Amino acid sequence: SALRTPLIVGNWKMNLNHREAAQFMQQLAWILRDGRFDPSACEIAILPPFTSIHSVQVLVQADKLSICYGAQTVSVTSQGAFTGDVSADMLSALGCTYVLVGHSERRRYHSDDDANLVDQVRATLAAGMQPILCVGEGYEERREGIELDYAVGQVDDITRDLSEEDARKLIIAYEPVWAIGTGLVATPQSAQDAAHAIRTHLERTYSADLAAQARILYGGSVTSANALTLLTQARDMDGFLIGGASLEAEEFSAIIQQI
Ligand code: PEP
Numbered sequence: 001s002a003l004r005t006p007l008i009v010g011n012w013k014m015n016l017n018h019r020e021a022a023q024f025m026q027q028l029a030w031i032l033r034d035g036r037f038d039p040s041a042c043e044i045a046i047l048p049p050f051t052s053i054h055s056v057q058v059l060v061q062a063d064k065l066s067i068c069y070g071a072q073t074v075s076v077t078s079q080g081a082f083t084g085d086v087s088a089d090m091l092s093a094l095g096c097t098y099v100l101v102g103h104s105e106r107r108r109y110h111s112d113d114d115a116n117l118v119d120q121v122r123a124t125l126a127a128g129m130q131p132i133l134c135v136g137e138g139y140e141e142r143r144e145g146i147e148l149d150y151a152v153g154q155v156d157d158i159t160r161d162l163s164e165e166d167a168r169k170l171i172i173a174y175e176p177v178w179a180i181g182t183g184l185v186a187t188p189q190s191a192q193d194a195a196h197a198i199r200t201h202l203e204r205t206y207s208a209d210l211a212a213q214a215r216i217l218y219g220g221s222v223t224s225a226n227a228l229t230l231l232t233q234a235r236d237m238d239g240f241l242i243g244g245a246s247l248e249a250e251e252f253s254a255i256i257q258q259i
Pocket of ligand 1: 011175179180181182183219220221222241242243244245
């Protein structure tokens with residue numbers, strides 16, 4: 001939709017150290033400079049591990065790249081005796097635009113439950129960044145046919161007490177867990193159904209205007225081979241959250257250049 005600029009997000013997970021991140025950014029900049037890429041037609045964001053964020057920042061600034069970046073999670077507290085945590089203010093000081101909140105790997109391997117995720121969303125917004133909230137059913141819910149209610153329920157769990165002003169800054173990534181890192185991509189119809197259900201929920205909860213402007217992404221085994229079909233056939237979907245296929249500049253840019 002002309003209302004919504006497509007957004008392509010690379011989630012590096014625990015890959016690419018600060019040197020590899022610098023190499024990736026140089027390569028991506030080089031490919032995009034020579035290729036068919038119109039920065040006004042598509043927004044690109046990279047979510048490196050914490051230790052690689054500064055490398056990405058340096059390259060973005062040095063080459064004046066129209067590429068945003070962010071973090072994969074954030075502490076719910078602002079500072080102090082929280083060994084191992086990184087605050088939202090630290091991330092915004094590094095120029096981060098986005099923070100991924102509630103990725104299925106965080107929900108599974110860490111204590112990122114609903115109460116904690118609501119606080120991550122609030123901490124991200126308070127520091128002037130935008131949360132990218134991940135939702136999506138597992139294989140069981142899909143088998144039972146309750147995937148849409150499940151994903152919409154996850155959105156509601158986090159947005160229930162969020163004001164309309166705050167909800168306007170939220171980006172939602174629909175990522176069916178069975179599709180993440182498995183090579184099993186959702187059909188364009190399922191991606192569309194989920195994006196549509198989430199958009200309808202936002203319209204009912206907030207307003208038609210907010211729903212029309214909200215960016216909803218699909219994630220789960222997106223590659224340069226399936227991106228175009230998904231994007232053209234799932235009309236409520238505004239881009240991708242990409243794991244594996246974001247780790248090599250050539251493959252990642254091959255997706256970007258189809259937008
Ligand atoms: C992800 O981790 O958000 C993801 C979608 O991974 P992949 O693209 O590798 O399935």
